[in-house]
Amino acid sequence: MNTQHIHLKVPLSVDQLIDIVRQLSPKEKQKLSNVLWEETREEEVLIPEDHKKIVKQRLKRMEESPETSLSWEDIERKVKL
Numbered sequence: 001m002n003t004q005h006i007h008l009k010v011p012l013s014v015d016q017l018i019d020i021v022r023q024l025s026p027k028e029k030q031k032l033s034n035v036l037w038e039e040t041r042e043e044e045v046l047i048p049e050d051h052k053k054i055v056k057q058r059l060k061r062m063e064e065s066p067e068t069s070l071s072w073e074d075i076e077r078k079v080k081l
Contacts, residue, residue, distance in 0.1 A: 012020075021032065062069045
């Protein structure tokens with residue numbers, strides 16, 4: 001499916017748009033995803049309060065006991081094993 005040049009001049013519902021996106025190749029979906037994230041302002045990203053709370057708890061725990069935390073380098077080494 002060649003989607004290099006698509007010109008749509010019809011009203012689409014979000015569900016219809018999703019159906020179209022599902023027909024894209026993985027590479028095309030990745031490209032679309034990148035464009036969407038690039039065009040999204042940071043303040044538009046909605047982070048649930050529960051998620052914020054979890055992150056704050058983990059940061060506090062890390063600050064209180066830094067010796068129990070792993071550096072990013074440590075994590076990368078463990079994952080590669």
